Amino acid sequence: MNYFELFEIPVSLQVDKNILSKKYVALQKKYHPDFFTQETEYEQADALEKSSQVNKALKIFKSSDETIKYVLQLKGLLEEEEKYQLPPDFLMEVMELNEELSTDSTEQINKLEAEIYQPVKPIIDHFNNDTTTTEDLLKVKEYYYKKKYLQRILDRLEG
Known part of the structure; x- marks a missing residue:
């Protein structure tokens, strides 16, 4: 169950x-x-x-992030300790942010998080277990990993 x-x-x-x-x-x-x-x-x-x-x-x-993770696991699209490969352009953007960490970084990271959320917002808002496609869920998976990556940077900033 x-x-x-x-x-x-x-x-x-x-x-x-x-x-x-x-x-x-x-x-x-x-x-x-x-x-x-x-x-x-x-x-x-x-x-x-x-x-x-x-x-x-x-x-x-x-937790919205944990709920997304749980649904992706139920669908067999995410495994615990999975080594997910993020897109190189995203990694470059985050690396630049990481190198210039300052008090403005939190605002920049939050802005980037909002940007990566926009393409998946309709999928998340209108998810239907029977009709949402695997392709759409894979977009949500990428968003999940990007957000997780950004959260680690924010945690370092605050810690």
Whole structure:
């Protein structure tokens, strides 16, 4: 069972936060281990496992980047620790930014992030599990890795 099935919501690159909150509360009421103290050991272990899955799913669904990663993994388009090759022109642009890190860099990186988001925004906004193509999802994958790359630079700046 994947996390979308667990929460009984459609597969999406953007989970509605209001629905997410309501589903989370309902699932916690259903599976919280405190409600299974009088049950068998098996039922207690099962409730603990489901409660843990609910918490992991919530953490993923609260983060747009993690939700994108999760959907790409569900579709078999992204693997853990994958060595993804970013386009050379993007790497050159980021390398130049990296060499000139300053207080203005955060603004430049945020601007670049907005630029790389524009081409995939319609795909993310209108994702449909049945009709969105693999080609479109591969564009989202590239965006995901570019954003991750930019985030590492921002983390260094702030750290």
